[in-house]
Amino acid sequence: MRIIFLSIFFLILLSACNINNEPTIIKSDNPDSSNSQPELVEDEDEVQDNEEEVEEFIDFPLDDEQITVNLKMVPILSEYLNAIEDRKSVIEEMKLNRPHEKAEDIYLLEFSCQNHSCSYLLFNQAKDQEAYLLADLAKLSNVIMSPDNEKLLFKFNREKSLPLPLTNLVMIDFENWERLSLGNNTSDANILNYNWPLLKINWLDNKRIAVEKPAVIEPTSDRLEEWNQEETEERKTINMHIINN
Structure with a gap:
């Protein structure tokens, strides 16, 4: 229901x-x-x-x-x-x-x-x-304030049958009270909406964030399990920016 x-x-x-x-x-x-x-x-x-x-x-x-x-x-x-x-x-x-x-x-x-x-x-x-x-x-996994203290970045996880939870990010400009969209200029266009496990997240400035994800081709159970067992746990960093609506 x-x-x-x-x-x-x-x-x-x-x-x-x-x-x-x-x-x-x-x-x-x-x-x-x-x-x-x-x-x-x-x-x-x-x-x-x-x-x-x-x-x-x-x-x-x-x-x-x-x-x-x-x-x-x-x-x-x-x-x-x-x-x-x-x-x-x-x-x-x-x-x-x-x-x-x-x-x-x-x-x-x-x-x-x-x-x-x-x-x-x-x-x-x-x-x-x-x-x-x-x-x-x-x-809810984490809430991070922007450097200008005007935006909140919410990190949400969903548990699936994978070694790591899948993640979505939601950004709110609470001064203007609007939801902001995020995008990136790489081939990793679909990393949000619970498609990938996202690890460390940082604000770069008031309009950009840096997101780390496991350095695997795709987030399958086998590949993530193998990644978990690696000593280095190599990560890929993706810079994302606010899309002007």
């Missing part, structure tokens, strides 16, 4: 139709100390003809603040929960944190986890109407 609801929206921008200018997330500096787990909260508002509309929120208590997510403004999360019978236990398993200490308004939600693979939604408290679904059926 999770694949039906999540894969349709995989790696697209989620834009809520914010007619009433409602924020997607609300930050409070006074967390509820009585609750240490995420909690579903319902709020009944009176609408036309004296009818009541129930709005749903999830409160996430953090160490120094509380973050409230408005489910109406995050359709993919709302649809996912509507398909779950035991919503309470599923919500309690969700995790929301800042992915990087230098990005104070950015929050990453980990949810719908199965066999150590999860889905990830990125929120910007300064941008009320939008959220990004960064990955599905994956595990």
Whole structure:
């Protein structure tokens, strides 16, 4: 069921139709100390003809603040929960944190986890109407800040029947709140989207990164196993750059 609801929206921008200018997330500096787990909260508002509309929120208590997510403004999360019978236990398993200490308004939600693979939604408290679904059926491996402190590079892994996990990279410009595409000028054009295991990753400058991968012809189980057994574990470095949209 999770694949039906999540894969349709995989790696697209989620834009809520914010007619009433409602924020997607609300930050409070006074967390509820009585609750240490995420909690579903319902709020009944009176609408036309004296009818009541129930709005749903999830409160996430953090160490120094509380973050409230408005489910109406995050359709993919709302649809996912509507398909779950035991919503309470599923919500309690969700995790929301800042992915990087230098990005104070950015929050990453980990949810719908199965066999150590999860889905990830990125929120910007300064941008009320939008959220990004960064990955599905994956595990966050690393988050690296750009030298200008304006972009975040997320590394996600997927475990397959290979000696090494396969990787995808997602870059977000959180100052302008947009997803950035990556490309390279080599024959290794398809190293992203979980096609290759990617090893060490570094920023070269504000627009370029260097990515290391095993120096094998193709990422098959036999070739990666042989590479793992080599003393040198030779790597190939590929420089990637931001593609202007």
